[in-house]
Amino acid sequence: MTVNxxxxxxxxxxxxxxxRHFLTLDGLGRALLTDILDTADSFIEVGERSIKKVPLxxxxxxxxxxxxxxxRTRSTFELAAKRLSADVLNLDINTSATSKGESLSDTLLxxxxxxxxxxxxxxxxxxxxxxxxxSVTPGVAIINAGDGRHAHPTQAMLDMLTIRQNKGTxxxxxxxxxxxxxxxxxxRSQIRALNELGAEQVRVxxxxxxxxxxxxxxxxxxxxxxxxxxxxxDVVIMLRLQKERMEGALLPSEREFYRxxxxxxxxxxxxxPECIVMHPGPINRGVEIESAVADGPQSVILSxxxxxxxxxMAVMSMAMGGQVAERQQKRSTLKGDQS
Amino acid sequence: xxxxxxxxxxxxxxETGLQHLLAERNIEAPLVIGIRTGGVWVxxxxxxxxxxxxxxxxxDISFYRDDFSRIGLNPKVTPSNLPFxxxxxxxxxxxxxxxxxxxxxxAMNELFDYGRPxxxxxxxxVDLDARELPxxxxxxxxxxxxxxxxxxxxRGPDPLRLEYQETEQ
Numbered sequence: 130m131t132v133n134x135x136x137x138x139x140x141x142x143x144x145x146x147x148x149r150h151f152l153t154l155d156g157l158g159r160a161l162l163t164d165i166l167d168t169a170d171s172f173i174e175v176g177e178r179s180i181k182k183v184p185l186x187x188x189x190x191x192x193x194x195x196x197x198x199x200x201r202t203r204s205t206f207e208l209a210a211k212r213l214s215a216d217v218l219n220l221d222i223n224t225s226a227t228s229k230g231e232s233l234s235d236t237l238l239x240x241x242x243x244x245x246x247x248x249x250x251x252x253x254x255x256x257x258x259x260x261x262x263x264s265v266t267p268g269v270a271i272i273n274a275g276d277g278r279h280a281h282p283t284q285a286m287l288d289m290l291t292i293r294q295n296k297g298t299x300x301x302x303x304x305x306x307x308x309x310x311x312x313x314x315x316x317r318s319q320i321r322a323l324n325e326l327g328a329e330q331v332r333v334x335x336x337x338x339x340x341x342x343x344x345x346x347x348x349x350x351x352x353x354x355x356x357x358x359x360x361x362x363d364v365v366i367m368l369r370l371q372k373e374r375m376e377g378a379l380l381p382s383e384r385e386f387y388r389x390x391x392x393x394x395x396x397x398x399x400x401x402p403e404c405i406v407m408h409p410g411p412i413n414r415g416v417e418i419e420s421a422v423a424d425g426p427q428s429v430i431l432s433x434x435x436x437x438x439x440x441x442m443a444v445m446s447m448a449m450g451g452q453v454a455e456r457q458q459k460r461s462t463l464k465g466d467q468s
Numbered sequence: 469x470x471x472x473x474x475x476x477x478x479x480x481x482x483e484t485g486l487q488h489l490l491a492e493r494n495i496e497a498p499l500v501i502g503i504r505t506g507g508v509w510v511x512x513x514x515x516x517x518x519x520x521x522x523x524x525x526x527x528d529i530s531f532y533r534d535d536f537s538r539i540g541l542n543p544k545v546t547p548s549n550l551p552f553x554x555x556x557x558x559x560x561x562x563x564x565x566x567x568x569x570x571x572x573x574x575a576m577n578e579l580f581d582y583g584r585p586x587x588x589x590x591x592x593x594v595d596l597d598a599r600e601l602p603x604x605x606x607x608x609x610x611x612x613x614x615x616x617x618x619x620x621x622x623r624g625p626d627p628l629r630l631e632y633q634e635t636e637q
Contacts, residue, residue, distance in 0.1 A: 147540060164543050171528065174547035179555075180581035183531035185541070446531075450540025457538050 140262055142451075149451035150262045150271045151444045153280040154321045162289070162325055168443040169290050169436070175212065176439060185446045186215035189246040194236075195274070196222045196252040201410055201434065202274050202284070206249050209441035218245065234264065241266055247449060248272070255279035255314075268456050270448040272441075278314050284409050285318030287440040289326060291433050292364055295405050299323065303361055303401075305332040305352075308368035308390055308417050311339045315409050316368060317347060324348040334358035335390065338380070355390055362400035366407045367392050367418050383416050393419045397427065405429045472620075475628045478593050478609030479510075483517045485607035486560065486591060490518075495558045498589070501525035501550065503575050506564030506622035510593050513628075514562060525550040527561075532574035548578065555583035564622035565630075566592040566608070569601035594620060594630065 138156030143149050148161065175183055191210040195203050203219065210217045222236065240248070247270040250258045255277030262271040275281040289299075296302060304323055310316045310333050323331045331349040333340065344351060352358035359365070370386065380386050392406065406418075406428045414420045423430060473481075490498060500520055502511025508526050515524045530545035561575060572590060579585065595608035614620065619633040 147543075168541070168543075168545055171531070171545045171547045174549070175531065178581050179583050182581065184577070185531055185536055446541050447543075450536060453537050454540035 143455045147451035147454060148447045149455060151282060151448050152258045152262055152271065152273045154282050154285060154318050159325050162322060165286055165443050165447065166290050166293055168447060169439040172439040172442040182212050182214055184214045186210065186213040186449055189215045189449065190218065190244055191215045191247045191249060192218040192220060192240050192245040193249045194220050194222060199251055202251065205437040206274060206441050209438050209445060213442055213446055237261065237265065241269065245269065247445065249274050251275045253277055268452050270452045272444060272448060275314055278312060280318045281314040282318050283441055283444055284315050285322045287433055287437040288319055288366065288407060289322050290436045290440055291407060291429050295429060296363060299326040299328045302328045302363045303330040304328050304364040305334050305358055305362050306366045306368065307334040307392065309339045309370050310335045310344060311341050312371040313368050319366065320347045320349050332358055355396055356399060359396055359399035362404045364405050364407065365392065365400060369409065369411065370413055370416050387416055391417055391419065392422050394421055397422055407433060472612060472630060473610050475630060479513060481609045482514065482591055482593065482607060486518060489589060489607055498558045498560050499525065499552060499554065500560045500562060501527055502562045503571060504528045507562045509625040509628055510564055511562040523551050525552065527575055527578060529571060529574040529578055532578045534570055534574065550582055553583060554579065554585050556586050558587045559585045560589045560591055562591050565594045565596060565620050566605055567596045567598045569599050569603035572603045573601055593622065596620060
């Protein structure tokens with residue numbers, strides 16, 4: 130375990146190994162990742178009932194702090210919290226406090242004064258969720274909903290759930306992540322999860338300009354030629370071309386990118402016939418993926434969205450559970466000391 | 469303290485008791501739902517003994533427990549499985565050992581999220597006299613009082629056997 134992974138481990142887990150924050154997949158072992166997937170399976174069943182709600186977070190308040198715009202992630206976190214019976218505050222910070230000059234710490238202090246039990250944080254700065262987890266009042270759980278180029282752990286876990294649903298296991302799977310790896314916090318979390326869960330091969334397929342330096346050190350092989358990279362694939366994950374994060378000329382043109390790295394029916398035909406197609410959304414049709422593929426029989430893009438609700442319910446209830454259990458332990462230790 | 473009967477005998481008593489109750493209430497086609505884990509084993513046997521053709525349901529109450537705020541989430545939760553529509557149906561809810569009544573409260577809360585049943589009959593292999601809530605079984609194989617610190621646990625599924633456990637006090 131690297132120093133960073135060890136630090137993340139201590140911050141995210143209670144002494145007896147329960148989740149208390151969910152910031153990154155670094156430092157989380159296969160057993161815990163599998164527990165998250167198993168718990169999410171049970172929440173999928175809840176989503177099929179006539180009343181899709183359980184009382185786990187009744188009486189607790191979840192604040193969605195989105196410093197960066199997001200539709201899908203924010204709304205699935207909101208729905209997840211509501212299905213756990215929590216009260217939900219949605220704060221679009223772009224348009225409120227910070228523009229009036231309030232600092233992040235002051236915003237947080239105010240939200241804690243409103244008795245929030247959990248913050249779901251999306252921020253353009255890598256490490257924002259960590260920073261908040263280190264400074265927040267004990268007992269408040271922090272969930273990372275994407276920080277800069279660093280991590281997007283709930284997205285990676287909902288992708289793992291989708292893969293397990295379709296393939297049954299990670300053993301022996303060949304998985305490729307295609308496109309803008311450089312700007313993608315999703316790719317980093319996915320590579321980490323796939324390696325931890327035992328996938329046989331993780332490939333990244335991208336032009337050199339859209340790959341981070343030393344990408345192999347994340348635990349993957351690199352392929353610049355998509356036709357070669359598609360061979361024998363069981364899972365292909367397309368990434369969105371993050372036009373808003375592009376600085377300088379990293380790409381010749383969108384049309385050129387599509388010709389080389391877009392997922393067309395012809396390119397998909399090079400993979401294993403049962404290869405599934407995934408995309409974290411929102412999709413740019415005709416830029417990274419052909420419409421016929423996105424809507425085709427091998428696409429599982431919409432079940433990723435449904436699975437996102439279940440994964441977020443799992444992570445939120447597990448982290449809240451870790452926080453309350455830890456508080457209870459401290460309380461009984463304190464009592465023990467007094468007697 | 470009375471002597472604990474064999475599981476087979478308890479099952480006989482449960483079956484006879486339920487047959488009487490179903491006849492008395494004119495219930496012809498009940499559904500059987502067991503609470504994980506022990507209750508599911510008992511529900512499986514009971515369903516067959518009562519000649520119920522529909523498959524039995526399995527309830528995992530982890531998301532409805534009232535001790536979440538003390539111990540957090542059960543890490544080994546598995547999906548509940550009710551392979552039928554419960555709306556308007558008569559249900560036999562089955563657990564292995566009833567103690568405080570808290571499990572049954574959680575199970576009934578969960579059941580109502582699937583629909584509104586016509587009625588619920590509560591059946592337990594053993595009824596321990598240690599209630600903390602105003603809930604009691606309609607039918608039980610045996611009622612029993614345990615010594616302080618003692619627990620009763622059903623092991624199974626094949627064969628089913630009841631075991632005493634000593635807990636720390």
